[in-house]
Amino acid sequence: MKVLVTGATGFIGRQVVHRLREAGVGLRLASRRPERLDAGSDAMPMPGFDAPAAAFLALTRDVTDIVHCAGLNNDQGNATEADFRAANAQLSARLAHAAATQASGRFIHLSSIRAVIGARASATIDENTVPEPQDAYGRSKREAEIAVLDAYASHGRADAAILRLPPVYGIGMKGNLATLMRLADTALPIPTGALTANRSLLSSQSAARAVWHLLCHSQPLHPVYTASDVPPVSVAAIIGAFSRGFGRPTRLVPMPAGPMRAAAILLGKRPFWDSLTATQICDPSLLASQGWAPESSTLERLTEIARLRKSRLPV
Template identity: 40%
Template sequence: MTRAVLVTGAYGFIGSAVTRRLTDAGWTVKAATRDPGRHPSTLSAPVRLPDLEADPVAWDALLDGVDHVVHCAGIAQASDALSDADYRAANVDLTETLAKAALRRSKGRFIFLSSIRAVTGPVAPGVIDDTTPPAPSDAYGRSKLEAERALRAMFAGDDAKRLVIFQPVPVYGNEARGNLHALLRLASLPIPLPIGRLTAKRSLLHVEALGGAVLHMLDQPDVEGGIYTICDSKPLSIAEIVAAFRMGQGRKPRILAVPPSILSSALTLLGKGALWQQLSGALVADASRLERTGWTPTDDTVQRLSALAAAPHSAD
């Protein structure tokens, strides 16, 4: 079997990290994207991802010369601007179409980048792992769960070992957006922040560690397939995350221990009750199943967050 792999969404935040990690390890990467003309070929010459309505021949051609698939393409986070149909097309239909071609044309791994949101909402009362019963809370999470279930049905029996589904917690790195980037912008404000008593822990995942997990699964073909929750080793509180960011900016934490009831009331009065739920709630994951296969999680999350905040224009 060749060391050649197709990576979809190869120029996105996660896909580019995966592509770099695989290329550095000597893998030949076929980088697929919707618009090859927009992307430089610094990592790998891009190829066009076919439209969903394209003939199966076009999808089969996409897999020419590769034995493995890493599927990163799709909608990566929840947004009120998108409909259930948008999520389904990007996260379910695309995944099913690609998987059908992989079953026809390749013999190696099919690695799907799902999300912890296929299991839970933005907060959860207990520790999340690969055995947690799924209960997504929005269209994004439901679409990821539907894609997971479709893949498990397709890669059944003798093909079950080929399928690897990663359920990453929120991923951070230099190009990250979403809630963690919003916290970085908050940390950049020149004022004290009343978050000292927001002690609920949140699991995070460095994007390079996720790329390393993909490489690990490709380099270890005998490792069992299935679902793997993935995160850094140590969860942090909101206050600890902000303090890490401010340390990277060369500043003191300037975090105030305001009673949660006061902060909750203030946000509720401002119509931000949902934000309070996210800030005060926990989301802790357990990646021990993946660790037992030989993958090593990042254990220096604070230092990596500080380095992220120190990068030029990191809070723009």
């Protein structure tokens, strides 16, 4: 077994590489920044979406399986719809077509729940959720999912799978979770009456374990899987966990949602506020039924991340 990991220097890609190395798997690593990879690795630059077909064939030659982590994340505030489509959908399509022609094993494509639901909507998400992406990032991820599965189907193959992830936490995380962690490291009160929405999260280590599980378990692949920690946790509890890690008292204030929402609108932060107050619960039952064990100590892990961050901050 030799696995190609794209996006190998990224937030999740690094964890996938670490997990596969622990398993003793041969690796080829692809990154837009190959200079960041270990010297002596079988490493290649990640082709752009418009690279010649030969570049994708060279990348997938002599590997058995592919884990596709590379892509443009939604924390890139200046990215356009065309940028997301090129980096996520078109790149994934070209990689999948090359892999389907010459890689004998499985293709695991890391996607996001944004492919099926917007950040401001409340819902329970599983493999049967009807896709309704609400922004450029979500649309590009959904298009990428379709492209990967279609590429393998066009070669008469059913050994590609989509792994949809909720917000992923770990050292180096970005986005709303990083914002909440910064908030927790202040003396600001936490309005618990407004932040009771439950959210499913996933640790970066659990994401990597899910990838390894899908690569090596003996059952046929389903087209789509959803991963998450269990149980979901409230936004107030997330901030509280970070506060404990920073050694700060958790200042819980029973403030109703109405005034907080009005203040967010006045400050031009309504999208962020709506995303904080939406309940989004992922159901990982399908993946768990095939032997994957979800993380169940989410708040303890968040506390440890904040503790580690505090220890690394300059005095």
